[in-house]
Amino acid sequence: MNAGVKPPFLPYGRQVIEDDDIAAVVATLKGDYLTTGPRVAEFEAALAEATGARHAIACSNGTAALHLAARALGLGAGTTTIVPAITFLASANAIRLHGGDVVFADVDPDTGLMRPQDLTDALARCPGGRADAVVNVHLTGQCGDIAGIQRVAKSAGMRVIDDACHALGTNVRINDVTHRIGGNDYADLTCFSFHPVKTIAMGEGGAVTTSDPDLAKFIARDRSHGMSRDPQSFTQAEDALDGNGEVNPWYYEMAEPGLNYRVPDVLCALGISQLTKLGRFVTRRRALVASYDALLKQLAPHVTPLHRTPNVDPAWHLYVALIDFDALGLSRADVMRRLAAQGIGTQVHYFPVHRQPYYKAMNPNLMLPGAEAYYRRCLTLPLYPSMSTDDVTRVVCALKRAIRG
Numbered sequence: 561m562n563a564g565v566k567p568p569f570l571p572y573g574r575q576v577i578e579d580d581d582i583a584a585v586v587a588t589l590k591g592d593y594l595t596t597g598p599r600v601a602e603f604e605a606a607l608a609e610a611t612g613a614r615h616a617i618a619c620s621n622g623t624a625a626l627h628l629a630a631r632a633l634g635l636g637a638g639t640t641t642i643v644p645a646i647t648f649l650a651s652a653n654a655i656r657l658h659g660g661d662v663v664f665a666d667v668d669p670d671t672g673l674m675r676p677q678d679l680t681d682a683l684a685r686c687p688g689g690r691a692d693a694v695v696n697v698h699l700t701g702q703c704g705d706i707a708g709i710q711r712v713a714k715s716a717g718m719r720v721i722d723d724a725c726h727a728l729g730t731n732v733r734i735n736d737v738t739h740r741i742g743g744n745d746y747a748d749l750t751c752f753s754f755h756p757v758k759t760i761a762m763g764e765g766g767a768v769t770t771s772d773p774d775l776a777k778f779i780a781r782d783r784s785h786g787m788s789r790d791p792q793s794f795t796q797a798e799d800a801l802d803g804n805g806e807v808n809p810w811y812y813e814m815a816e817p818g819l820n821y822r823v824p825d826v827l828c829a830l831g832i833s834q835l836t837k838l839g840r841f842v843t844r845r846r847a848l849v850a851s852y853d854a855l856l857k858q859l860a861p862h863v864t865p866l867h868r869t870p871n872v873d874p875a876w877h878l879y880v881a882l883i884d885f886d887a888l889g890l891s892r893a894d895v896m897r898r899l900a901a902q903g904i905g906t907q908v909h910y911f912p913v914h915r916q917p918y919y920k921a922m923n924p925n926l927m928l929p930g931a932e933a934y935y936r937r938c939l940t941l942p943l944y945p946s947m948s949t950d951d952v953t954r955v956v957c958a959l960k961r962a963i964r965g
């Protein structure tokens with residue numbers, strides 16, 4: 561590195577916006593619709609195509625997607641939903657926002673993913689030994705045993721919500737059949753986020769996919785105040801129809817109050833453009849991950865890549881290294897500061913959600929050893945498609961200095 565020339569800062573994640581993305585947004589901005597317009601349905605069709613989903617409903621962000629999923633499945637007061645402890649706050653909050661109880665499951669200490677046994681153990685801690693649903697989080701873009709999770713869920717009468725905010729583009733092979741995350745072969749509903757650090761960026765954006773037409777219909781209405789303009793759904797003929805039996809052009813009906821979780825046409829234009837690049841982005845992420853894996857071998861055994869689950873082709877939203885800070889005699893905060901001083905951004909995904917003050921107050925004595933062992937060692941290193949292989953080398957050299965220096 562040239563002395564005196566500061567190399568650019570590498571954040572842990574960021575969007576890649578290209579000229580055609582900008583052109584797509586500008587074209588929509590010059591059109592007739594800022595919010596709901598033709599780009600919304602076009603984006604939904606493109607997302608359904610990309611994931612193999614029967615129905616895709618776009619909404620304002622991933623948290624809204626999870627909240628809509630909780631409402632669609634009726635996970636309100638008197639219900640219990642199991643959520644893994646290592647995830648973003650929203651996976652659990654979405655259930656609480658609808659009034660449902662959350663019971664946290666432990667995770668595999670080496671992947672951060674909930675295993676079928678973790679789900680069974682959490683179920684035993686639920687009131688009456690029963691739960692209504694499980695949120696399965698595909699942390700970093702990997703998946704655990706989705707068939708095993710579904711088996712436990714089905715046998716206990718639980719619905720499955722996939723929190724796939726990390727996993728757009730991830731495939732799982734089960735018995736020689738490839739299943740796309742979002743296709744809902746092993747879930748009732750799948751939620752996505754298009755926040756700038758996720759696999760594709762819309763600024764703010766989210767979506768729910770499902771195979772169930774009734775859930776899809778509910779979510780599409782709930783996203784916009786619970787309003788329906790579908791004449792088939794009208795129940796008040798005397799208000800809906802004129803003297804000739806024609807539908808009154810102004811008329812809409814609401815059976816249940818909903819939210820405003822609509823996503824603007826302008827952002828869907830960006831989403832459509834970004835989705836065309838999903839394959840390229842995922843390929844690039846996988847190549848960068850392979851470079852990290854190879855280079856990190858120099859730092860074994862105290863630094864290792866996240867363990868890999870079998871039969872999964874992850875889209876890799878995050879690159880998480882497991883670092884034995886105790887054995888190195890270093891604090892994670894010191895390592896993060898030393899990396900930041902070398903222009904390397906890092907993060908921790910995640911502080912166990914059951915230890916957030918709000919959840920801890922509900923269950924002060926809950927101990928989840930897998931989540932603790934994962935949390936103690938995890939550090940997220942920079943990963944995004946516009947990084948170069950040299951950037952990966954730079955990160956690993958900086959990490960070597962940070963833990964040896």
Ligand SMILES: *Cc1c(COP(=O)(O)O)cnc(C)c1O
Nearest residue numbers: 621622623648650651725753755
């Ligand atoms: C990003 C994320 C969300 C929330 O998505 P937003 O679009 O930021 O609201 C939910 N769950 C997980 C696992 C996430 O990473």
